[in-house]
Amino acid sequence: MHWPRFAVLVLIATLLQKSWLNTIAVTDLRVTPDLLLIAMVFFAVRCSEKEAIISSFVLGFAADIAATGFSIGPLIISFGLFGTGLSYLHRLISIKKVPHQAITIFVVGLGTAILAWLLARVAGQTPKPGGFIALIGTSIYSAVLGPVLFLFLDWLMPIKNRRRGRK
Amino acid sequence: MARKRIRISSRMLFAWFMLGGLILLFSPLGITSKFQFAFARLFRWPLSAGRQMPLSAKTELLLKDDAEKKESQYQNYIANLEAELRQKNQTIQQLSGLRTRLRDLEGAKLIPADIIISSLTSRQSEFIINRGKDDGVCKDMFVIGDNSVIGTISDLSGRTAKVRLFTDASSTVQVNIPDIETNMLMQGAGNNSAKIKMVPVKHQIKVGEPVILRKKPGFLDSAMVVGEVQQCKRDSKNPALWDITVKPSCDITKLNNVAVIIMNPQSSGNLSRAENAKTSGGK
Numbered sequence: 001m002h003w004p005r006f007a008v009l010v011l012i013a014t015l016l017q018k019s020w021l022n023t024i025a026v027t028d029l030r031v032t033p034d035l036l037l038i039a040m041v042f043f044a045v046r047c048s049e050k051e052a053i054i055s056s057f058v059l060g061f062a063a064d065i066a067a068t069g070f071s072i073g074p075l076i077i078s079f080g081l082f083g084t085g086l087s088y089l090h091r092l093i094s095i096k097k098v099p100h101q102a103i104t105i106f107v108v109g110l111g112t113a114i115l116a117w118l119l120a121r122v123a124g125q126t127p128k129p130g131g132f133i134a135l136i137g138t139s140i141y142s143a144v145l146g147p148v149l150f151l152f153l154d155w156l157m158p159i160k161n162r163r164r165g166r167k
Numbered sequence: 168m169a170r171k172r173i174r175i176s177s178r179m180l181f182a183w184f185m186l187g188g189l190i191l192l193f194s195p196l197g198i199t200s201k202f203q204f205a206f207a208r209l210f211r212w213p214l215s216a217g218r219q220m221p222l223s224a225k226t227e228l229l230l231k232d233d234a235e236k237k238e239s240q241y242q243n244y245i246a247n248l249e250a251e252l253r254q255k256n257q258t259i260q261q262l263s264g265l266r267t268r269l270r271d272l273e274g275a276k277l278i279p280a281d282i283i284i285s286s287l288t289s290r291q292s293e294f295i296i297n298r299g300k301d302d303g304v305c306k307d308m309f310v311i312g313d314n315s316v317i318g319t320i321s322d323l324s325g326r327t328a329k330v331r332l333f334t335d336a337s338s339t340v341q342v343n344i345p346d347i348e349t350n351m352l353m354q355g356a357g358n359n360s361a362k363i364k365m366v367p368v369k370h371q372i373k374v375g376e377p378v379i380l381r382k383k384p385g386f387l388d389s390a391m392v393v394g395e396v397q398q399c400k401r402d403s404k405n406p407a408l409w410d411i412t413v414k415p416s417c418d419i420t421k422l423n424n425v426a427v428i429i430m431n432p433q434s435s436g437n438l439s440r441a442e443n444a445k446t447s448g449g450k
Contacts, residue, residue, distance in 0.1 A: 019213065032288075054184075071200060072199035080188060
């Protein structure tokens with residue numbers, strides 16, 4: 001894993017998530033894809049377990065910084081938990097085909113958002129109620145865009161596969 | 168000399184990161200929000216450029232938008248004047264014989280601010296602006312854009328502040344509609360709209376009527392327009408009440424700069440000086 005390249009990628013993704021991505025927002029709900037979520041799923045299924053854990057928590061921190069609705073914390077934990085879980089799960093189930101990647105991004109997108117919302121409530125914060133439709137929209141948009149970005153990320157971050165994942 | 172390599176197991180790594188996450192989660196909001204403000208301040212330029220890109224990409228529409236924006240500004244200005252006039256008339260009628268003076272924004276200080284980050288989604292409607300405590304901005308101060316009130320300061324650091332828009336789901340403000348002397352609560356509904364409920368259907372409410380924010384002494388000494396009625400239908404749960412949808416008076420998505428209202432500049436200046444003294448004293 002090229003960590004300096006990873007750091008630059010996280011920074012660019014966070015900046016894009018916070019500003020430029022509004023240009024491709026769709027519907028009245030202004031649904032945008034979640035680049036950090038896509039990156040988290042990518043690193044969780046491509047890297048070794050340790051790298052997946054580090055990248056998931058770092059991307060969670062970036063997501064918390066980018067999301068003004070939450071305070072810092074809920075997304076770090078939810079990204080970390082789901083990223084680590086996905087990394088372990090990848091030992092048993094191969095997530096290489098495009099439909100599988102899309103489904104994974106969709107499920108993880110829903111899971112991280114719901115868990116982050118619950119964690120924020122547990123911590124005594126008052127997170128925005130938000131719309132479940134918007135949440136599903138974000139997950140679907142990310143799932144559609146994710147496999148395409150995976151190709152770009154594969155080119156940008158060539159990761160030597162040392163995993164014992166199923167072929 | 169051979170470097171000693173530290174080996175740490177995956178489980179231990181996970182545990183350390185979880186612990187870090189939990190510490191941040193239960194840390195006071197004032198501390199953790201500094202990360203967000205620092206990020207906004209550090210990457211102000213790319214974030215602002217990203218915000219303005221969709222606007223500059225639509226150059227043909229901009230001229231038309233500019234005219235519409237100016238028209239909207241004038242309409243809001245007129246609505247504000249009408250609200251002020253109406254309020255003055257009411258005061259004269261109610262307190263006949265007593266000399267009263269309505270304070271308006273003439274004595275107020277307006278601090279212009281640029282929007283660094285805008286989060287306008289169904290979940291949140293917030294701006295981060297490049298003005299903070301150092302500029303005399305305090306929590307709960309009102310923020311205006313295109314001559315209409317758009318939100319309040321919800322959180323702030325030295326040089327940046329978070330503006331919670333009235334369309335944000337966690338925002339609730341007292342408003343009224345001209346010709347109806349009832350106080351109403353307007354709750355943000357996300358998606359660039361807000362809702363007014365609990366208004367009996369006996370009141371006649373027309374689409375397009377201005378919604379006026381009630382004055383809040385010390386923060387807003389004069390009523391100001393905040394939006395207009397976009398839709399008015401009977402509440403599905405209680406048909407005896409209206410379900411009113413309000414849209415902001417200005418196009419929030421196209422705002423690049425706003426202004427923070429400081430109603431009593433001297434006292435707020437004293438307040439910031441007092442806060443500064445307190446901070447330096449604490450150190």
